[in-house]
Amino acid sequence: GAVVSQHPSRVICKSGTSVKIECRSLDFQATTMFWYRQFPKQSLMLMATSNEGSKATYEQGVEKDKFLINHASLTLSTLTVTSAHPEDSSFYICSARDRSPRGQGEKLFFGSGTQLSVL
């Protein structure tokens, strides 16, 4: 199946620093990618939809100035957590669909996730 690569897998940073997370579709092009956040023992909460070549669409309650999303190419989307604070500590996961002819239609492929810990 399609592969979505996400890194880093784990980040520990000091409060006030910025952290960039990369999400790449390795063998397909993704015009749209999704960023989710997951707190311990909770489900995935959609943060934003990343659109190649245009602005991201943020879900209600998600600060667009704090969570900067850039989708500059068909295979790469980045999420930058600016001025991170302890309450931003969470598991961040990206995902994408393979819309190519050989793709698997509606199936959403996930990256391996990034565990962010802000001290």
Place this chain on the structure above:
Amino acid sequence: GQNIDQPTEMTATEGAIVQINCTYQTSGFNGLFWYQQHAGEAPTFLSYNVLDGLEEKGRFSSFLSRSKGYSYLLLKELQMKDSASYLCAVKGFGNEKLTFGTGTRLTIIP
């Protein structure tokens, strides 16, 4: 908007069968997904239902009733490795995104 409900936790015995239910209320419906997620890992795809009925895939089956806003995931011949969270997710009509339920944490006991 979307509202998706599933039990928080379930326990089942190795070798047995377990059914995990999911109910949803949505403003539009264009498919329901089940994902498996082990702790600290990304979710992996299990099944996709867009029409009513049962989809069987090995030990896992998924059922959908659109009129009732109801789905279940059936796991047979349970194995210890099936201990994980099972996430129900709905795709709205006319958009790409998935909305996930709270997930059901399944524990398999010997």
